[in-house]
Amino acid sequence: xxxxxxxxxxxxxxxxxxxxxxxxxxxxxxxxxxVNRQADPDDPTAVGTSPPDDGISLALSPEAREAARxxxxxxxxxxxRQPQAEGGQQEAAADPADEAQKAREREAVRxxxxxxxxxxxxxxxxxxxxxxxxxxxxFTYRVGPDGRLYxxxxxxxxxxxAVPGDPExxxxxxxxxxxxxxxxxxxxPEDRRAAAIASALASRARQELxxxxxxxxxxxxxxxxxxxxxxx
Numbered sequence: 001x002x003x004x005x006x007x008x009x010x011x012x013x014x015x016x017x018x019x020x021x022x023x024x025x026x027x028x029x030x031x032x033x034x035v036n037r038q039a040d041p042d043d044p045t046a047v048g049t050s051p052p053d054d055g056i057s058l059a060l061s062p063e064a065r066e067a068a069r070x071x072x073x074x075x076x077x078x079x080x081r082q083p084q085a086e087g088g089q090q091e092a093a094a095d096p097a098d099e100a101q102k103a104r105e106r107e108a109v110r111x112x113x114x115x116x117x118x119x120x121x122x123x124x125x126x127x128x129x130x131x132x133x134x135x136x137x138x139f140t141y142r143v144g145p146d147g148r149l150y151x152x153x154x155x156x157x158x159x160x161x162a163v164p165g166d167p168e169x170x171x172x173x174x175x176x177x178x179x180x181x182x183x184x185x186x187x188x189p190e191d192r193r194a195a196a197i198a199s200a201l202a203s204r205a206r207q208e209l210x211x212x213x214x215x216x217x218x219x220x221x222x223x224x225x226x227x228x229x230x231x232x
Contacts, residue, residue, distance in 0.1 A: 105145035112142065112150035122184055123154035126191075129180035133159045133173065155190065156180070160197050167208035174202035 123137035139151040158177050163169040177198035181191045 109144050109146050112144045116150040119151045119154050125184040126156040126180055129183040167205040170205035174198045
């Protein structure tokens with residue numbers, strides 16, 4: 001006949017701790033086993049009883065079973081909490097590098113925003129000064145770290161052709177092109193090339209105008225000479 005012993009909560013918790021932690025090396029292994037944690041397959045923290053090898057059974061009171069269950073659950077939680085704490089320390093160690101990268105990206109976005117604003121203002125000024133001689137501004141874009149498009153350069157196409165048969169109109173057109181090229185004042189290499197084209201256009205217009213004036217003078221002179229001859 002087997003003897004059944006009833007233990008209180010403190011004794012059950014001590015016995016659970018004894019099962020989790022091995023006894024000191026100086027103590028011989030004990031053969032009495034009171035806790036079987038596989039009593040309920042659906043509950044990893046469930047506590048039951050199992051007979052030891054020497055045939056002695058140990059029955060737990062309801063309070064003892066609850067205390068043992070809570071002790072096992074707390075131990076399980078502690079074992080899960082330690083890896084999370086180590087992972088948090090690793091993330092904290094990586095934060096300075098992440099912050100440095102984010103700071104560089106914010107600075108890059110700030111510079112792109114400033115460049116975008118300056119490019120758009122300059123091309124709008126060119127288009128306004130060119131009037132009907134220029135088209136709408138077009139831009140070249142770059143994708144920023146935030147995924148947005150920023151204008152990094154632009155242009156306004158200008159009509160630099162001469163006005164056929166009217167050097168005076170061509171000269172006025174060249175002056176307007178040159179004014180548009182040097183607006184708003186901080187000229188780029190492309191602006192200076194447009195101004196050079198306008199200067200060459202104006203030079204040809206002046207030559208054509210001088211030639212026309214010379215021909216007009218010769219015609220006037222011939223007409224005057226013919227009129228004098230007729231009177232004589």
